[in-house]
Structure formats: structure tokens, C-alpha cells
Amino acid sequence: MANGFYWKLAVHNVKNNRVMYGPYFFASTVMSAVYFIILNVVFNRSIANMSYGATIQAMFTLGIVVMTLFAIGYIFYINGFLIRRRKKEFALYGILGLEKRHVLRIIIWENVIVNGCSLIAGLLSGAVLGKLVMFCLLRVLSTAPGSYYQISLPALLLTCFTFGIIFIATTCYNALQVHLARPVDLLHGAKKGEKKLRGVIPLSLLGLLILAFAYILAIVVESPGIAISLFWPDVILVIIATWLLFVVGCYFVLSRLQKNKKFYYRPENFITVSGLLHRLRRNASGLANICILSTMVIVTVSCCTALFFGQESILRQWHPADVIIGFVDQGETAAQVMQQAWQLSEETAAQSGLQLTLVEQLTPSELTSTHYSGIFGEHQSSDYSYLAFNVQGNSEEITPWLANLLSQLPKTGSSGYIYSEIFSERAESYALYGGLLFLGVFFALLFLTNTVLIIYFRQVSESYDDRRRFVIMQQVGMDDQAVKQTIQRQIRTVFLLPLLGALLHAAAASPMLITMLEAFQLYNSWVTLACVAGTGLAFIVFYLLVCKLTARTCYSMLKC
Template sequence: MSKGFYRQLAKTNMKKNGKTYTPYILSVIAAVAMFYIIQSLALNPGFENMLGFDTMNSILIFACWVVRFFLVIFMLYTNSFLIKQRRKEFGVYHMLGLEKKHLAITLFWESLSVLVIGLFAGILFGMLLDKLLYAVLIRMLGFSVPLGFFVSPLAIGRTVVLFVVIMALNYFYDIAQIHATSPIELLHGTDMGEKEPRAKWLLAILGFILLATGYTISLKIEDPVSALAMFFVAVLCVIFGTYLLFTAGSIALLKLLKKKKSFYYKTNHFVSVSGMMYRMKQNAIGLAHICVLSTMVLVMISTTSSMMFSMHDILYTRYPMQNMCYVSGTSRSDDQKMIEAIHQMAKETGCDVKDEIYVRGCIIYTRRHGDAFEADASAMGTSAGVLFCMNLEDYNKSMHTKETLEPGEVLVYAAHERYGKDMIEIMGQDYRAKEVKKAPCNGILASYMSSGYYIVFPDEAAVEQIAEHIPYQYDDCFNELRSYYGIDIDGDADQQKELYKKIQKYPSTNMSSFSVENRNVNEKSLNALYGGLFFTGAFLGVLFMIATVLIIYYKQMSEGYDDRKRFHIMQQVGMTHEEVSSAIRSQVLMVFFMPLVAACIHTCFAFPMIRRMLSLFNMRNTALLAGCMVGCFVVFGIIYVLVYLMTARTYNRIVQE
């Protein structure tokens, strides 16, 4: 046979299987476009001169790998559905004289056609969207959008390579399926008789244990750093638990219902349980996919959007004053000279001082055991506590309060969560803890991933005594008292920057170290981090949403072909058309909305852990996070219902054929 015959046969096959090939080609086009866009953004030179470029670039590169990994799995899944629906067609061709090698050649031309169409249309569509998304991202980060149109040859090359590999994997999978199946099995296609699924109790129990473990981790872990470290463990437990419960747990539950004769041997229950058993056997993996993807969409978009909406609070927590000076190796008199000099600089810029804070104390990196804190430099960045010790006079002046302390008592303020204990032990010394709700916020301490605690002692002598007993951890002057001075002025942005530049030039003689931070200067970098996270979360959320819609469409088609046979069989055994329609409709609705309900439960249990992790990034607005999650679920639920209504038409057409 000539090569033209196989090309023509491939073309005819694709037209004849339009119901399955059209969404498959559209999914390839969408996948190509999404991958090209994220690659092009990561390679766009327009970010290079932007403040916070390194942060933004790292986030986009991470997103590229996530998208790459996801697309390989997703395209393999959609292809497996396509080849399943065409088994009977291949059987007919085989009976008409085409050998398996001829089918392989035909599949090659089909795969090549899909690849060419997908790459051409996907890259073209991606180029059109790339400029729009680049402009959105730039505006989100607070920069002006440059003119010009960027096309990345490297992004095109990487996209072509990835999808050539994906389509090659799909092609070899299809060939393996055909060669591993006998001609009779191919001819019968999906009509082969199915055995009743067996209950796999061990897998069902394991799934329940894994899911319970993931939920328990989320609910029980209180420390934010530990929550961050254990997050992926909890995620893996929930994902594997979800797959096991959908595949094995659902069958086990239905088997239990079947054994209960008083329940099972009723017309409605008999039909529903029997139908659901086979339905879950065929669709459990797809339903688990939908559940996991839905949970990812809800978690990613709600968390990143809540961080974006709370940018103002996060900025003012990290940079509590317009200018914040960090000084070590000075006395109080030296600090007073510095403060007077900075006041003079403010006058030179034509501004008055609105507010200022000054505290003097020491930082201790510790390991926490219950209510005991032991100095340990190696604990930095772990599930530890960073203590900032200061005296009561500085605290009251900075906070404009009149707090008092009894002998043996200290004020305690926890930066990330409540301390919640009556006693606190610091380096072997016990104190009564009087918890307060606010402290003179130290931007450096707020930036630590470890839990931060402000400890207020009665006087500076007590602070000095603590500092003297700090072991040398990094350098010889580590146990010195350090000074923190913040100032706000009433000037505009230019005047604030001018003051910042003047403070930077302040002579650092008689100082071990001197540094200054400015809120306006660092705002762009913070926008790059949180704006980049929001964009990436939204981008991946849209990608997973598209994947969810396509999986739902394929699931509805697959169930339509299966239910068409069941529909006729149940009518032949005496059930009316209305009874059959009602039984199948109730099963479809139950199966369809099961992943959405499970995703909602997963998200609710994930909320405590997500809240604690976000506190590490100074996002502590619990009400906002909860509102974002509820809002995302409502919007996602509406989209989910609309997808059901649209795909239900395809399902009904197939069933009634």
C-alpha cells in the first residue's frame, strides 16, 4: 500500500471520530499555548531591569517545571481515553485485512497530524496571549508596560521538543495497546463483558489511614515552620488517600450496602448500587483526577489571591516604619546622637517627624521545648523561636502604653501566633508570662521564617544579664545589645527617598554594624514576590481548570457509551423508560459532584495548615483567607455546574442514539 493511502485513512479516521478527536486536538492546542506562554515569560528580557527580577524569575522557572510535569501526565491520560474508544474501530480494520503494522502506520500519520496542528495553532495562540499576560504581570508588579512584541525562539524550541516527546510517548503507548490485544478483543472494543469488581479492603483501609493522616497533620501542627515542612507530606497523604478511596474505598462501601439485604433488594437501591459499582470501577481514576485538580485550583488561587489582597498589611508588617535603622556596637548616648542627626536630615528635606520608635535589646536564636527556650544558633530557620528581648521603658515609649511588670514577670508578644502559656523559661530562668497583643514591630524579626517572640523585661539591666549569657554563636559581638530606630515623616515619596539616602551616608564610626531599610524602596521587591506568586497561582489554576473540564468531558462521553447499553438492557428486563432515566440520572449526578464535595472537604481541612504557613509570609488576616477560599469555591462551583450542563448534552445525545 502507498503512503498516500495511510495518510488518507488517517484523515478519514480523524473526521469520523470528530467527537473524540476534536476535544483532544483542542487540549493539545491549549497545552502548547500554556507551555509556550510560561516559557516565554520566564525568558522575557523585559524583566531583567526590574527590581525583584531574581525572585520573579525563580517563580516562573518553578512554574515551567510544574507545567511540564503536569502536561506529560495529562496528555498521556487524555490519549488513553482516545485509544480506548477506538478499539472496536481497529478491530474492524484488522478483520478487513489491515495488519497491526498497518494500523501502526495509520496511527503515526494521525499522531503527526495532531502534533503539527497542535504546535502551529498552540504557538500562534500562545504568542497572541503572551503579550497580554506579560502586560498584566508587569502592571500587577507596579511597572509601566514597555512597547514592542517579544517572540522567544528558545521558548518555541522547548515547546516543540516537549510535545514531540509527549506525542511519541502517546504513539508508542497506542502501539503497545494494539499489539497486546487480540483481534477479537479489538473487535469487541468496550463491549467486552465486565466482571463485578472485587472489594480491596486493605487498599480501602490504607486510603482511609492516609487521608486521616493528612488531615491530622493539618489540624494538629501549631508551629508555622513545622507546618511548612510537613505541608508536602500532608499533600501526598491526601492525594494517595484520595486515589485509594475513590478506587478501592467506593467499591468496598458499595459491597457493604449490597450485603445488607433489607437495603439492597429494593428496586431503586438494587439498580443504584449495581450501577454505581460498575460506574466507579470504570471512572474512579478519572474522578480522583478531578478531585485532586479541583483541590489544587481552590488552594492555589485562594492562597495567592489572599496574599495579593493583603499586600498592604504584609508591607507594613515587614517594613513598619518608612525608614528603619539597625545598629550594633553603640551606647544609648551614641544612639541619641544618631537620632538627633536623623531629625536634622528630616528638616533638611523639608519634613517633620510624624512618628518614631526606638528600642534597644538583643536577639536570641533558640530551640523551643514546650515553654522552655534554649539558645542555639543552629536552630535558625527550623521549628524554633527567635526571641527579641527589650526593656519595659522602651516598650511603653514606642507603643504609647503604660504596661507594668511584677517581679519575675515579663511581657510576651508572639509575632506569628499566640504564645498561650502562663510561664516561659529563657536560658534556664523561669518567668511568668503576661501576653500582650502588640509590640514595636521589628521588620527584620518579621522576616524570619522561625516563630518570633518579643520578650519585655522590667529594665535594661535584666536585658543585659540575658545578653551576657548568650553563647557566642556567630561572632564575638553577637551578645551585644543592638538598637532599632524607626522614623516616619510627613513628606512625599521623593522626600522619603531623599531622607533614606541621607541616612545611608550616616557615619558608621564607633558602630559594629549599621544598616537602614526603606519601605518605598523595598515595595517593588515585595510586589515581585507576591505578585509573581499570585500570577503563577492564577496561571496554574487556569491550566488545571482546563484539564478538569476536559477530563469531565471525556468522562461524560465514556459514561454515555456505557450507559447506552445499560439503558437498553434495563428496559428489556421490564423497567420503564422513566425508571431507567431516573436511576441513571441519579447515578450520574452523584458521581459527577462527588469530586467537588471531596475537594471542598480537602480544602476545609487544609485551611488550618495554610493559615499557619501564610503567617510566615506576614499574611495573618484569617478572615480574608477564609473569604478568598469561600469565594473561590463559589466561583469554581458555578463553573463546575456549567460544565456539567454543557457536557450533559453530549451525554444525553449518546445515550439516546
């Protein structure tokens, strides 16, 4: 048979399965686009030449490693989901007389079409959106010394290489699935029974205990250093607990409800409880995944935003005033020297169009240890007089003015003066936290895309089963309205559980996040709390919107 036949069949299949392939295509497009953009930033020369550009690039390189792992895991996950749904179709091909190698050819063509298109779409949108992303990045970093977006060949090749490998791997996996498929099994392989769960009570208790332990750990830990080293173990504990609680905990609660006959045998509870039990058992792992991914989104975004919005507070920790100058003890003339220096500063500042406000002017005897530790660091041995002031005005004028001022300051005595200024550190901090925020947003975007897709696939597979139940219940004598309501109530409960779980996790994690961010000198816990709360709220809105949209898509899909 001619190759054109397989090609046509593959195109036909992709078209017919667009409900399933569409989201897969979308997911791999988004992933390859983000991957491509980040790689372009990594390979960008103009960024490397930027001050602290190296910091950003190092961070992004680390990001790429994490992303690669994530992309592999995720694409395999959706692919597995797709292929499981289509096993029956493959069996049918076998029965119709197509040999396995023929089916294989169809699958290869399908994968080439879907993956090729998504890679091309990803690269194109990466190239186009990259400009916008670069613009935003430079805005966030607050520095734009002639940087521009350029598409680099290595980035292009590396993206193609990575995703090419992933796609080849999924194709091999699918081929293996076809190879293992036996037509008879598949046609008869109707519903698999649900195994009885064992050890429900001890496992539920274990889940609760682990969760409580993880929460308490997150709340009581006080030292930032310990918090950072405990963060990942704690995350793993929470993941294990979430899994346990979703898989056995819900089962435990619902089967308890089922045992209470007076409660269970009421029309409102009867169908809802058993329906939920059924759904939760089939979807427990998917729901636990949604919960964990959602928590990751909330935690990542709130940390990054907290650091970004808290960086002024971090900077102020080290720099109570924009510029601080300390003069080595001048004895009787100390006050005079400082006065001169202040006048000089004001005069030069006025010439550059800047305004100065005096914060403090202290003689050595007035200086306290707090002044020392923050500003002079190790120079604590000798006595200093202390001049601190803030600067307002055009930020581009500040650096030349400051250099000029420092060169003009009177250098009396042997060691002259020492100084500290906030501006260069601010630039570095923007590079660091801005870059971090940026990566955070990228990751959140990926996590979200994936959360959305898991929700979508769950709902699609649910709604097929629901349709059958819907018809039966009507025949047994339930009216349309009631059937629709109970099914919707179940779906709502099923999808609200992970959201509630994620919010609870995030709330319990916030004390730990506050402590951890103290390691970055962010002592303003309100910033952190506000960021967690804001992210949580935004996430709730987004999540509910997605559930509504996908539910609507599913129902309209089933109707026609």
C-alpha cells in the same frame, strides 16, 4: 498503495472521531500555548533587566520543569483513553485486510494531523495571547519599566522540541498498541468482568485512618517550619487515602446498602445503588484523580492569592510605618534632632507633592523591644531615637524624594542614622508574589483544563453504556421519566463525590496552609481563610457548570 490513501483515511478518521479528538486537540493546544508563553517570559531579556526580574524568571523556570512532567503524564493519559476506544476499529482494519504497517501509517498520519495542528494552534495562540498575558503580568507585578513581550526563538524551538518528543512518544505507544492487537481478541473482547474486590473492610479502614491522620496532622501542626516540611508527605497521604476510599470505601458502603434487603429492594434504591456500584467500580480511579486535581487547584490558587492579597500584611510585619529613621543616641539633643528631621521631611515632601503622617516619635528611653526587633534588626546594642511616618502620594515621586531626604539629614555624631523603608521591599514582594500568583493561575488553568477533560471523557464513555441500559429498563417496564431521573441521579452523585472530597480536603488543609504561610510572615489568617473560601466557592460554580455543559453535550451527541 499511494500515500494519499492513508492521508485521506487519516483525515476521515480524525473528522469522524472529533468527539474524542476535539478535547484532546484542545488540551494539547492549551498546554503548548501556556508552555510557550512561560518560556517566552523565561527567555525575555527585558524582564531579566527588571528589578527582581531574576526572581520571577527563576520561579518560572521551576514552573516549566513541573509543567513538562505534567504535560507528559497528561497527554499520555488522554491518548491512552483515545486509543482504547478505537481498538475495535483497528481490529476491523485487520479483518478487512489492512496489514499492521498500513494501520500504522494511518495512525502516524492521524497523529501528525492532530498533534501538528494543536502545536501550531498552541504556538499561534501563545504568540497572540502572550501579549495579553505579559500585560497582566506587569500589572500584577506593579512595575512596568519598559518591558515588552517578545517571541524568542529559543522558546519557540524548545516548545516544538518538548511537544515533538511527547507526540513521538505517544505515536510509538499507539503503534505498539496496534502491534499487540489481535483481531480475534478485539472483536470478541466485549465486556471484561469486574473482579471481586478483596480486603474491602481492612482497606477501607486503612483509607479512613490515613485520611484522619493526614487531616489531624494538617490541623494540629503549629510551627511553620514543620508545616512546610510536612506538607508534601501529608499531600501524599491524602492522595493514597483518596484512592483507597474511592476504590474500596465506596464499594464497601454501597455493598453494605445492597445487603440490607428492605432498603435495597425498593425501586428508588434498587437501580441507583447497583448503578452507582457499577459506575464507581469502573470509574473509581478517574474520580479519585478528579478529586485530587480539584484539591490541587483549590490549594494552589488559594495559597497564591493569599500571598498576593496578604503581602501588605506581610510587609507591615516588618515595616509598621513606611519610613522609619533611627538616630544614634544624641543625648539631650535627641528630641531636637528628631524634630528637625521631621520638619525637613515634611518640607521636602510637600515640594514633591507628597503627604506625610507621623506614626511615632520616640526617645531612646521610650523605645521598647518590639520597636527594636522589627525595625533595627541587629542594631540592638546601642540606643536610638525613633521617627516613624507614612507617606501618601504619587508613587513615582517617592523614591527620588526619599533619596534626597536621606542625603540632607543631619549627620551628627559618628554613626549618624539608620533607616528602613517599605517601598523597595514592596517592589520585590510584588515581583515575588505577583509572579507566584501568575504561575498559580497558569497551573490552575492547566489543572482545570485537565479536570474538565477527565470529566468529559468519563461522561462520554458513561453515556454510551447508559443508552443501552435506558432501552432495557424501558422494555422491562420503567417509564421514560423514571429512567432518565435515576440515570441523572447516578451521574450527579458520581460527579459530586469528587467535588465534595476536594472541598473537604481543602477545608482540612486550610489550618496547615495558614501555618505554612506564617513562614512567609503572613500572620493574618483571615486573609488565608478568605482566599480558601473564595477559591472554593469559585471552584464549585465552575465545576457544576462544567458538569452541566458536558452532560448536555453527551446527551445531544447520543441522540443524533
